[in-house]
Amino acid sequence: MKALVYHGPGDKAWEEVPDPKLLDDTDAIVRVDTTTICGTDLHILKGDVPEVTPGRILGHEAVGTVEAVGSGVKNLGIGDRVLVSCISACGRCRFCREGRYGQCIGGGGWILGHLVDGTQAERVRVPFADTSTYVVPEGVSDEEIVMLADILPTGYEVGVLNGQVRPGDTVAVVGVGPIGLAAIVGTKLFSPSRVVAVDLADTRLDAAKRFGADVIVNNGREDVVSIIKGLTDGLGADVVIEAVGVPESFELCTELVRPGGRVANIGVHGKSATLHLETLWIKDVTVTTGLVDTYSTPTLLRLVAGHQIDADQFATHHFGLDQFEEAYDVFARAADTGSLKVVLTR
Numbered sequence: 001m002k003a004l005v006y007h008g009p010g011d012k013a014w015e016e017v018p019d020p021k022l023l024d025d026t027d028a029i030v031r032v033d034t035t036t037i038c039g040t041d042l043h044i045l046k047g048d049v050p051e052v053t054p055g056r057i058l059g060h061e062a063v064g065t066v067e068a069v070g071s072g073v074k075n076l077g078i079g080d081r082v083l084v085s086c087i088s089a090c091g092r093c094r095f096c097r098e099g100r101y102g103q104c105i106g107g108g109g110w111i112l113g114h115l116v117d118g119t120q121a122e123r124v125r126v127p128f129a130d131t132s133t134y135v136v137p138e139g140v141s142d143e144e145i146v147m148l149a150d151i152l153p154t155g156y157e158v159g160v161l162n163g164q165v166r167p168g169d170t171v172a173v174v175g176v177g178p179i180g181l182a183a184i185v186g187t188k189l190f191s192p193s194r195v196v197a198v199d200l201a202d203t204r205l206d207a208a209k210r211f212g213a214d215v216i217v218n219n220g221r222e223d224v225v226s227i228i229k230g231l232t233d234g235l236g237a238d239v240v241i242e243a244v245g246v247p248e249s250f251e252l253c254t255e256l257v258r259p260g261g262r263v264a265n266i267g268v269h270g271k272s273a274t275l276h277l278e279t280l281w282i283k284d285v286t287v288t289t290g291l292v293d294t295y296s297t298p299t300l301l302r303l304v305a306g307h308q309i310d311a312d313q314f315a316t317h318h319f320g321l322d323q324f325e326e327a328y329d330v331f332a333r334a335a336d337t338g339s340l341k342v343v344l345t346r
Helices: 039-046 142-146 151-161 178-188 202-210 224-231 247-256 277-283 297-305 324-332
Strands: 002-006 012-016 028-036 062-069 081-084 123-126 133-135 170-174 194-199 215-218 237-242 257-265 286-288 315-320 341-345
Touching: 012 324, 028 081, 028 142, 039 324, 062 123, 062 142, 133 297, 142 297, 142 341, 151 178, 151 257, 151 297, 170 178, 170 224, 170 247, 178 194, 178 202, 178 237, 194 202, 194 224, 202 215, 215 224, 224 247, 237 247, 247 257, 257 277, 315 324, 324 341
Parallel strands: 170 194, 170 237, 194 215, 237 257, 257 286, 315 341
Antiparallel strands: 002 012, 028 062, 028 123, 028 341, 062 081, 081 133
């Protein structure tokens, strides 16, 4: 089969590799029908995730068709159309039993495209298939469902729920790429008084407006601290969601939050960010971090199937499964291309 193989920082190739095989009785082999590229894949290619070693097939998001199952798989059958989650869950360890699947110590967690071969391929071996896939309901497209593999649960869990967004809150989202937009979508479920989108790219701010932001701020040209204080009687935002993953954006978030407010960090950081405890400690500020657990996927799946969340709007560019080079180029230059999520289809 063909797959996108990582060969070290800045080096990847769509090339011939062996077909995946069932290794454990809880595995499934899934034919990849639709997949996408994540900002985390760009971090990997920059060398920010050293656990990803040369020879690894990238990708952790897919919708596909089950082609084979191990003897221990009970909930899936050959021919089932499934969502392959970015998080694999053994379902038995302490963390899985607490619903913290991202911290699984039984062989799961974020492993696809990280510690085992991933989904940017014609086929993928899915460990712990019963607890790491979701059968897709009728009436929803692959494009909608693939957004539930990572970005929608990540924005919702690590941004909105960790940030404890409440009705009437002022919420600032710093960085409105796909994850930031997903955080806006999740925030709107909780009836905030306003959502402020902050970014350096006008194309992404325009998208944030379409996704429900009430105020957009280009912090390359405008004083976002003054603007948010002006909107909040000088206090700052109740919740600030960091969705970039660079030191400057994290430190900006800590300037935007009000006393007693919450900063929810989603961004994947490749280098250290300064935590200004000398000013934050007296303000009673809560800072949360997290890897998505995907415990919210069933809820979000119902919301997408019921058309209460429009997941289609994330897909801006479409490619064939063998066009990864073009798709990565478009996705990596999002400020120029206006790309949100690129979708690659068999």
